[in-house]
Amino acid sequence: MLTVEGLRAANLGPIDLTLGDREILALRGPSGAGKSLLLRAIADLDPNEGRVALDGTDRDTLPAPAWRRRVAYLPAESGWWADRVAEHFQEPDAARPRVRALGLPADALDWSVARLSTGEKQRLALVRALEQDPRVLLLDEPTSALDPEAAAAVEAAIREQRDNGRAVLLVTHDRKQAERLADRTLAIAKGRLSGEAGS
Amino acid sequence: MSGAYLALSYWDVALAALFLLVNAGLSFWLQLGLGRQLTVAAARMVVQLLLIGLLLKTVFDLASPWLTAGVGLAMIGFATREVWARQERRLKGAWGFALGGGAMAFAATLVIVVGLATLIQPDPWWTPRFALPLFGMILGNALTGVSLGLDTLSATLDRERRAVEAQLLLGATRWQAVRPVTRRALRSGMMPIINAMAATGVVSLPGMMTGQIVSGVEPTEAVKYQLLIMFLIAGATALGVLLAVLGAVRRLTDRRHRLRLDRLRATQP
Numbered sequence: 001m002l003t004v005e006g007l008r009a010a011n012l013g014p015i016d017l018t019l020g021d022r023e024i025l026a027l028r029g030p031s032g033a034g035k036s037l038l039l040r041a042i043a044d045l046d047p048n049e050g051r052v053a054l055d056g057t058d059r060d061t062l063p064a065p066a067w068r069r070r071v072a073y074l075p076a077e078s079g080w081w082a083d084r085v086a087e088h089f090q091e092p093d094a095a096r097p098r099v100r101a102l103g104l105p106a107d108a109l110d111w112s113v114a115r116l117s118t119g120e121k122q123r124l125a126l127v128r129a130l131e132q133d134p135r136v137l138l139l140d141e142p143t144s145a146l147d148p149e150a151a152a153a154v155e156a157a158i159r160e161q162r163d164n165g166r167a168v169l170l171v172t173h174d175r176k177q178a179e180r181l182a183d184r185t186l187a188i189a190k191g192r193l194s195g196e197a198g199s
Numbered sequence: 200m201s202g203a204y205l206a207l208s209y210w211d212v213a214l215a216a217l218f219l220l221v222n223a224g225l226s227f228w229l230q231l232g233l234g235r236q237l238t239v240a241a242a243r244m245v246v247q248l249l250l251i252g253l254l255l256k257t258v259f260d261l262a263s264p265w266l267t268a269g270v271g272l273a274m275i276g277f278a279t280r281e282v283w284a285r286q287e288r289r290l291k292g293a294w295g296f297a298l299g300g301g302a303m304a305f306a307a308t309l310v311i312v313v314g315l316a317t318l319i320q321p322d323p324w325w326t327p328r329f330a331l332p333l334f335g336m337i338l339g340n341a342l343t344g345v346s347l348g349l350d351t352l353s354a355t356l357d358r359e360r361r362a363v364e365a366q367l368l369l370g371a372t373r374w375q376a377v378r379p380v381t382r383r384a385l386r387s388g389m390m391p392i393i394n395a396m397a398a399t400g401v402v403s404l405p406g407m408m409t410g411q412i413v414s415g416v417e418p419t420e421a422v423k424y425q426l427l428i429m430f431l432i433a434g435a436t437a438l439g440v441l442l443a444v445l446g447a448v449r450r451l452t453d454r455r456h457r458l459r460l461d462r463l464r465a466t467q468p
Contacts, residue, residue: 044455045364064456069370079365081379125365132370 001167002042002071002136007050009041012191014050019136024158024168026182028175034191035171036076039138042169043073054135072134076141076171078125080113085124088113090131098127103153118145123154130161137161137168143177155181204414216241258327267327271334275304278342285346288353288463290450295464298446303345306439307338314431336407336428337435340392344436345443348388352447353463355380363458373452381448388440392433399429 002019012034019025029035041048044064052059059067086092086109096106102123108116109124116124122145129137139158143151158181162168172178178185187194219241226234258266279300289295311334316324319333356363359380366376374381399405404412407428411421451459 043368045367045457047453047457047459065367065370065372068368073368075361075364075368077361079359079361079363081359081362081366128369 001055003051003053004042005051007041007048007052009037009046009048012037012041015193017186017193019167019169021167022162022165023184024162024170024182026178026185027169027171027188028173028178028185029188033188035188036140037191038188039073039140039169039171042138043068043071045073069132070134071136071138072129072132073138074125074129074140074142076144078121080121083112085109085111085113085116088128095127095131098130099124101153102127102157103150119147119150122146123150126154126157135166137166139168140171141173142170144173255331258331262327264323264325267325267330270327270331274335274338275300278303278338281342282346282349286350286353288357288466290447291462291464294450294462298450299345299349299443302443302446303338303341303439306435306442307334307341309438310431310435311337314427318427333428333431337432340432341436341439343391344388344440347391348384348440348444349447351387352380352384352444355383356451356458357460357463360458360460367456367458373456377448377452381444384444385440388444389437392436396429396433
């Protein structure tokens with residue numbers, strides 16, 4: 001599904017990896033190892049070189065906005081540009097079931113962004129990214145600010161995405177989470193993949 | 200003309216400075232620490248204005264198009280340096296000078312040429328007595344607008360980086376993602392001239408109009424001149440701010456719809 005060959009960016013690479021259909025690939029490594037840089041480079045958010053393709057279609061043949069709708073990157077810290085939560089969604093009402101499934105009240109969409117906690121923002125940003133119906137999800141520590149219950153709800157949502165045919169590249173600090181969720185785990189250090197880190 | 204122009208002697212000017220000297224004396228007596236600053240600022244003003252008076256007299260007497268253009272270019276050079284110096288986070292490399300300076304110079308030159316050649320119509324159209332003072336007023340206002348607009352743009356983009364990238368990640372184009380930031384930068388660049396237009400004549404009489412009235416021009420005539428100048432100034436400022444801000448947005452993003460804050464210099468310590 002997603003193929004990455006010789007991907008380089010500042011302080012990153014070269015990186016080669018493939019992500020298959022219905023696969024969750026976990027990426028682990030110490031802080032500053034380049035985990036987020038790799039996700040940003042795949043999403044084409046930083047200048048980078050190398051070949052990245054989705055289902056055989058080269059990234060460079062697509063306009064960047066179209067690429068990012070297919071390969072959705074969810075940063076560890078989400079960004080918000082309007083005052084109310086619902087303004088960040090194309091169809092707020094269609095998003096309500098997912099908001100509830102992640103352990104948030106359905107009317108969270110009617111709140112102002114200012115009152116959201118970090119964990120609430122993280123979950124709402126996941127719902128927002130799923131609205132685009134992406135083929136691949138690049139998730140940067142999606143449960144870092146969550147209590148165990150909320151983290152379990154997010155993990156269930158990630159599994160559901162995989163079961164629906166999406167591929168997931170998951171950056172996580174948490175070895176147990178990687179073991180619970182991932183089909184494979186890769187280790188990254190100093191900007192380079194350093195092999196499989198067990199399944 | 201409704202009255203004769205009254206020439207001043209240097210003695211009159213010196214007497215006017217007496218008030219300032221009294222102030223400086225009071226400052227020394229009360230130890231406000233302003234006496235030195237007041238004196239230096241006043242001395243600078245005297246020297247600068249005497250020199251510019253001599254320079255303008257020479258340029259006006261020679262009436263050469265090349266000399267007029269040269270003085271105009273020197274003014275653009277000083278204004279460009281000023282735009283550059285007023286940025287807290289400026290674009291790296293030559294862009295830091297070229298974008299703000301270029302936008303300002305283009306807008307001010309276009310407006311002054313059109314204004315002189317088609318509206319005021321002195322003969323010849325570049326007559327330095329009209330061209331240089333008007334160019335100075337237009338350039339000075341464009342300078343304020345452009346530097347405010349660029350400064351707001353880089354500071355806001357830096358602060359709103361996550362929000363801009365969140366929109367890019369959801370498939371927005373670079374222009375869509377930076378639209379609110381662009382709007383804020385444009386508004387901040389145009390605010391001084393909008394305020395000046397709104398307040399003029401109510402809060403203060405503009406300097407040029409006051410000057411004309413004092414030299415004996417009918418107030419209604421002076422008002423017409425002032426309106427024309429304000430329109431030229433506002434037009435040049437708006438155009439310069441628009442060009443500079445849109446150019447900077449283009450430079451701070453790229454074809455792959457990325458935010459390129461790496462093209463800004465680090466904040467000065």
